[in-house]
Amino acid sequence: MCLSQVHAAINKQTAEGIKIIKRLINQRSTSTDACGIRECALLLKNIMSGLGIKAYLIETEGNPVVYGEVLSNEPDAPTLVLYNHYDVQPIGAETDWTTPPFSATEKDGRIYGRGAGDNKGQLAANLFGVSEYLRVNGQVPVNIKFIIEGEEEIGCPSFKRFLKNNKDLLKGDIVIICDSSIHSSGAPYMIYGVRGSLKLSLRSVTANTDHHSGNKGGVIPEAAWELVQVLASMYDKNYNVTIDGFYDGIIEPNNKELQWIDSIPYDPDELTAAYELAKPLSLSRREYYYRLMFRPTLSILGIKSGLVQNGGIPGAIPGSAQAILNIRFPYPQTVDHLFRAVEKHVKNINPGIEVIFHSSSPAARTKTDLPILNTIESALENAFGKKVIHLPSMGASWASFCLWEQVMNMPAVIIPYANIDENNHSPNENISINCFITGAHAIAEIIYALGNA
Amino acid sequence: MCLSQVHAAINKQTAEGIKIIKRLINQRSTSTDACGIRECALLLKNIMSGLGIKAYLIETEGNPVVYGEVLSNEPDAPTLVLYNHYDVQPIGAETDWTTPPFSATEKDGRIYGRGAGDNKGQLAANLFGVSEYLRVNGQVPVNIKFIIEGEEEIGCPSFKRFLKNNKDLLKGDIVIICDSSIHSSGAPYMIYGVRGSLKLSLRSVTANTDHHSGNKGGVIPEAAWELVQVLASMYDKNYNVTIDGFYDGIIEPNNKELQWIDSIPYDPDELTAAYELAKPLSLSRREYYYRLMFRPTLSILGIKSGLVQNGGIPGAIPGSAQAILNIRFPYPQTVDHLFRAVEKHVKNINPGIEVIFHSSSPAARTKTDLPILNTIESALENAFGKKVIHLPSMGASWASFCLWEQVMNMPAVIIPYANIDENNHSPNENISINCFITGAHAIAEIIYALGNA
Incomplete structure (x- = not known):
């Protein structure tokens, strides 16, 4: 031939x-x-x-x-x-x-x-x-x-x-x-x-209606604070997830994979510009690709509570708040394990907050x-x-x-x-x-x- | 007459x-x-x-x-x-x-x-x-x-x-x-x-655009996390505000005012039902009215970042996040003092987060x-x-x-x-x-x- x-x-x-x-x-x-x-x-x-x-x-x-x-x-x-x-x-x-x-x-x-x-x-x-x-x-x-x-x-x-x-x-x-x-x-x-993907929501409901922030501010629980508290408990300041079991079962890169990573082009300044980031990327090449390929990560895709507008702000404390989270996880981690880990974590911090499964991909x-x-x-x-x-x-x-x-x-x-x-x-x-x-x-x-x- | x-x-x-x-x-x-x-x-x-x-x-x-x-x-x-x-x-x-x-x-x-x-x-x-x-x-x-x-x-x-x-x-x-x-x-x-009222925003911008949560999740800073971290730092678990100077200058109720408070009708179960609260109000009468009249309180009126919907969730990490806060404060506290206290607190935790004044009333x-x-x-x-x-x-x-x-x-x-x-x-x-x-x-x-x- x-x-x-x-x-x-x-x-x-x-x-x-x-x-x-x-x-x-x-x-x-x-x-x-x-x-x-x-x-x-x-x-x-x-x-x-x-x-x-x-x-x-x-x-x-x-x-x-x-x-x-x-x-x-x-x-x-x-x-x-x-x-x-x-x-x-x-x-x-x-x-x-x-x-x-x-x-x-x-x-x-x-x-x-x-x-x-x-x-x-x-x-x-x-x-x-x-x-x-x-x-x-x-x-x-x-x-x-x-x-x-x-x-x-x-x-x-x-x-x-x-x-x-x-x-x-x-x-x-x-x-x-x-x-x-x-x-x-x-x-x-x-x-x-x-990577696998797990999309889920945390939903906090403290009242079935919104409340006047003057007449009730300080005496009723607030859905947004409760949500923020649970969210904040999931991360430390270095973006390490503090949910128990979150990193269970991950496999570290072997030597060949590390060599591969070391050969992937990586210019943090170029990426900073391309991604339009407010602060320069400071991760090393290995950290960058290690996180992206070998570690599970937890992102907030959305948070919504009350009304956010820059004029005519109504003085209402919202009775509910929701955050959509996305976990991207490496093989061989599983959706089940991670969803249960989040559920357990949330239950420990605030059992009143609902954990809702949306979709997943292995x-x-x-x-x-x-x-x-x-x-x-x-x-x-x-x-x-x-x-x-x-x-x-x-x-x-x-x-x-x-x-x-x-x-x-x-x-x-x-x-x-x-x-x-x-x-x-x-x-x-x-x-x-x-x-x-x-x-x-x-x-x-x-x-x-x-x-x- | x-x-x-x-x-x-x-x-x-x-x-x-x-x-x-x-x-x-x-x-x-x-x-x-x-x-x-x-x-x-x-x-x-x-x-x-x-x-x-x-x-x-x-x-x-x-x-x-x-x-x-x-x-x-x-x-x-x-x-x-x-x-x-x-x-x-x-x-x-x-x-x-x-x-x-x-x-x-x-x-x-x-x-x-x-x-x-x-x-x-x-x-x-x-x-x-x-x-x-x-x-x-x-x-x-x-x-x-x-x-x-x-x-x-x-x-x-x-x-x-x-x-x-x-x-x-x-x-x-x-x-x-x-x-x-x-x-x-x-x-x-x-x-x-x-009470006085101060409405302000915290605004976090980590990128001028949104990013794919698979391709970038774990390697770029996330506006929503940064906002959540700052918000969470403002409160302890008992809803006490941890912003330095937040309670400065408040005047405790005198005996006459305490007597008045003790005479205000207060039925927490009735209020729980009327306010449609998820959990029963557990404050005592004095705590309830003390907080409402003699203490400054901090409420989240709104948080917005990304898109929150229950179907068809796009996998995008939002580049920005905003929360609208409302401080209600007793006489003789002032807007200036409280706004500066928030600014200072935010700057200490995360100087990248902008504090925006919206409106106030003394x-x-x-x-x-x-x-x-x-x-x-x-x-x-x-x-x-x-x-x-x-x-x-x-x-x-x-x-x-x-x-x-x-x-x-x-x-x-x-x-x-x-x-x-x-x-x-x-x-x-x-x-x-x-x-x-x-x-x-x-x-x-x-x-x-x-x-x-």
């Missing part, structure tokens, strides 16, 4: 590849309102068939998954599963867009439109790379399975059941999730895990010592011409990531293709044509490398 | 008195939008003239004050100043009213309409009582000055200047403010002071050992047939109360006439005809008693 001809073909046929992105963008597929979902799934199936990929829709309890496969002639070929999604975020205010969101527009080396980066452009890169590989070589050295979901932007509600129902069909040696963006330097990421981490990951790493470095940045975990959560391990018992790795300014979930979403083409080269490299490992 | 004939006349002429209330209610006079203000002032002047009270408008920087006087023939007659206001609150949602708010309606022994209780009904009681006194006796034994303001419901912005500009005209031995409501038992109050207390107050007390007990409940101070604030002492150097006492369920500032405002008539009897008693003291 020849790889250099595949690269040459990808470069030569770029315009054909871009057509795939454009056709997909032009078919709206917003899962929040299910608008165009089935049309997009069918379009995608047709595009894939046209590229020589056997494709069909698999119905789920929700939106259909588009399944595709290109099987190898080699009897012992490994199986590579590629995960993408064809649904997109809503567009927000159309007036914030400089191009029509559902009409793909090429401009300044980028393709603009809803889904360009997240995730149609990255999906198209995989389709394009695989199809060029196939066209040049007439076959592939690995079995390739495409799993293209239609509910990613609404939290993958049907995906777990889908995996369970199609275990044999979907089985593979590794799943690569091509989503999110590469590093600003152009270096590729390999991301091996996600943490997961792929074993990082699998030989197949080294093969992929080399392939990526060939395609990108830069060293891979290894992230033991994202700080964020990703419900479907966890399912690969949980349901399929398969290792998963996130390999983003999009440019850092893809504006996903925002107006003027785009993918740079360079990133798209590099993605296609990357998947070709990976196929070749896995076939020759 | 004859008092019993005055009482008889008030009882006989009740229908005439009620006409005064109705005419005043029917002329809308909402100071928030200045609608009908001047019309009401002119109507009031005409009503007063018709009752034999010399009346005219005094222009201010804002709405006119209606001034009225009935002078005594006695050369050394004391001067009684009666304060009321003719402006009213907005009506809120008209659909919440069972009668038209600006069309006085008599029903079940009450007059309904905006301003019925606050303050047109109480004003009418004074006008009616004085005019009947005058009609029966042809003269009064005290000089009576009516000062009827048109900006009470918007915080009396012109009143201080008005007093300063008309010091000689308005001078008197005591001012009686007839506003608010009597005790639920029907007993009258004499209220000798008001504390005031009338000396309670003046003989004239004893005279008024007896008069009230004659009219109400019940013992006076003496309140050394209200828990609430009252900007214009303070001005009598501050600008005029005159003692002031609040003597409410309205029923406890007058629904002031609420839909279906009303005054019971009994309360109205008792108010008219009360002012007649007071005039008689002061003239014969």
